[in-house]
Amino acid sequence: MNRPPNRRILLIDDTPSIHEDFRKILTPTVEHSVELDEMEAALFGTTTKVQTQAFELDSAYGGQEGLQRLHTAMQQEQPYALAFVDMRMPQGWDGAQTIEELWKVAPDLQVVVCTAYSDYSWEDLLLRLQAHDRLLILKKPFDNIEVQQMANTLAAKWDMARRASLKTIHLEQLVEQRTQALTLAGQALQQEIDERKQLESQLVQSEKLASLGQLAAGVAHEINNPVGFISSNLGTLEGYVKQLQQMLDAYQQAEEALPSGECLDQLITLRKAMDLDFLKEDIPLLIRESKDGIGRVTQIVKDLKDFSRVDNNEKWQWANLQQGIDSTLNIVASELKYKADVIKHYQPLPEIECLASQINQVVMNLVINAAQAMGPERGTITISNGIEGDQVWLEVADNGCGIGADSLQKIFDPFFTTKPVGEGTGLGLSLSYGIVKKHHGDISVRSEPGKGTTFRVVLPIRQTDKPL
Ligand SMILES: Nc1ncnc2c1ncn2[C@@H]1O[C@H](COP(=O)(O)OP(=O)(O)O)[C@@H](O)[C@H]1O
Numbered sequence: 282m283n284r285p286p287n288r289r290i291l292l293i294d295d296t297p298s299i300h301e302d303f304r305k306i307l308t309p310t311v312e313h314s315v316e317l318d319e320m321e322a323a324l325f326g327t328t329t330k331v332q333t334q335a336f337e338l339d340s341a342y343g344g345q346e347g348l349q350r351l352h353t354a355m356q357q358e359q360p361y362a363l364a365f366v367d368m369r370m371p372q373g374w375d376g377a378q379t380i381e382e383l384w385k386v387a388p389d390l391q392v393v394v395c396t397a398y399s400d401y402s403w404e405d406l407l408l409r410l411q412a413h414d415r416l417l418i419l420k421k422p423f424d425n426i427e428v429q430q431m432a433n434t435l436a437a438k439w440d441m442a443r444r445a446s447l448k449t450i451h452l453e454q455l456v457e458q459r460t461q462a463l464t465l466a467g468q469a470l471q472q473e474i475d476e477r478k479q480l481e482s483q484l485v486q487s488e489k490l491a492s493l494g495q496l497a498a499g500v501a502h503e504i505n506n507p508v509g510f511i512s513s514n515l516g517t518l519e520g521y522v523k524q525l526q527q528m529l530d531a532y533q534q535a536e537e538a539l540p541s542g543e544c545l546d547q548l549i550t551l552r553k554a555m556d557l558d559f560l561k562e563d564i565p566l567l568i569r570e571s572k573d574g575i576g577r578v579t580q581i582v583k584d585l586k587d588f589s590r591v592d593n594n595e596k597w598q599w600a601n602l603q604q605g606i607d608s609t610l611n612i613v614a615s616e617l618k619y620k621a622d623v624i625k626h627y628q629p630l631p632e633i634e635c636l637a638s639q640i641n642q643v644v645m646n647l648v649i650n651a652a653q654a655m656g657p658e659r660g661t662i663t664i665s666n667g668i669e670g671d672q673v674w675l676e677v678a679d680n681g682c683g684i685g686a687d688s689l690q691k692i693f694d695p696f697f698t699t700k701p702v703g704e705g706t707g708l709g710l711s712l713s714y715g716i717v718k719k720h721h722g723d724i725s726v727r728s729e730p731g732k733g734t735t736f737r738v739v740l741p742i743r744q745t746d747k748p749l
């Protein structure tokens with residue numbers, strides 16, 4: 282910004298002698314300058330000699346040539362501060378047109394119109410040029426000091442305007458920079474807020490799980506006992522009933538050998554009244570249904586126990602995730618058989634440090650959910666995995682019914698299920714969530730209703746902080 286002041290002047294006049302005069306006034310020899318300084322001191326009463334810098338004067342003898350010089354000067358980044366333009370130039374452009382053309386190229390050029398007489402009235406000229414703040418009028422014949430002072434003042438004015446505009450540009454750049462910094466800070470803040478919100482909701486989720494875990498552990502413990510003896514009693518009962526039936530069959534055969542009489546009549550009446558044949562058929566059925574029911578309760582209790590991890594004394598170990606997936610797929614093969622084809626996209630994976638059977642359980646939940654999401658048509662379940670930095674990822678994608686936006690927020694909640702009683706407990710995903718979090722991993726879901734769902738599990742390869 283601290284350039285030397287611009288002392289460059291362009292003179293456009295068709296009379297060569299005028300150029301000579303201007304040169305004498307504006308680019309004087311040393312004596313000349315001293316002489317002028319003395320004159321100036323006499324005129325303005327200044328005693329201290331002001332060292333005025335010399336001007337650099339370029340000459341043009343017509344409007345077009347002047348414009349050409351201006352172009353060249355601008356290209357060389359040596360702009361003129363001001364131009365003296367003769368008003369009356371019979372060949373080519375006149376002064377007014379020349380000035381118009383000059384300002385098209387350099388709007389900040391200060392201009393002095395030099396004239397003895399003009400083809401315009403001054404009003405017309407000022408109206409035409411519309412730039413009263415850049416235009417001075419110098420009438421011939423010139424007074425030397427007048428010319429010199431005009432040059433001095435206008436050059437200083439040009440410099441000041443240039444400096445002000447540079448400052449404005451600088452200020453605008455500063456504002457732009459600050460705005461950018463503010464925008465960035467705003468974005469960072471928003472990101473932090475989002476992250477916090479997410480952490481908060483994860484915390485809420487973990488706390489929900491923890492308290493439900495305790496509840497589930499208590500319930501599981503309480504139910505486990507009676508379920509245990511009901512189940513074992515049912516087994517014993519089934520055996521007894523079988524024996525009783527054999528006994529009854531024997532009695533029934535013995536019946537035939539009985540002589541007719543009151544005793545036989547009584548037996549036959551009683552047998553018919555209680556419909557013994559039906560009872561013989563129905564009792565084993567009832568027992569089987571009860572055993573199924575209690576089997577389901579046992580499964581739920583087991584899920585609850587897994588969920589609360591009361592029985593959990595599994596050790597951390599290095600395990601091959603793909604082997605785990607494959608063996609889990611074998612276990613659930615019968616569930617998948619009629620519902621979906623499984624496609625595998627495996628990439629070579631390192632072993633990961635994990636609680637292997639719990640990870641298998643996550644895979645099982647995801648795969649069974651995927652199978653259950655299929656409609657009447659056979660679907661596809663795609664299992665892929667890969668490695669990303671110091672983590673491995675696993676995706677289970679299906680082309681089933683998808684999950685609506687309402688449900689999507691709740692699927693990891695314990696006991697949230699959209700499945701009929703007996704088919705879903707609503708524990709699978711919350712259990713999986715807990716397991717993945719325990720591994721310091723992440724589980725997420727993308728779903729499009731009607732199109733399908735993809736669950737993604739990310740697990741660190743190595744556990745740095747293993748919970749017990
Ligand atoms: N792959 C899937 N496609 C569609 N819905 C799913 C899928 N996985 C989970 N869900 C939804 O999330 C709910 C909760 O799943 P989950 O916790 O495993 O419990 P459950 O399977 O016993 O219902 C399911 O009832 C179902 O609505």
Ligand SMILES: [Mg+2]
Nearest residue numbers: 646650709710
């Ligand atoms: Mg499930």
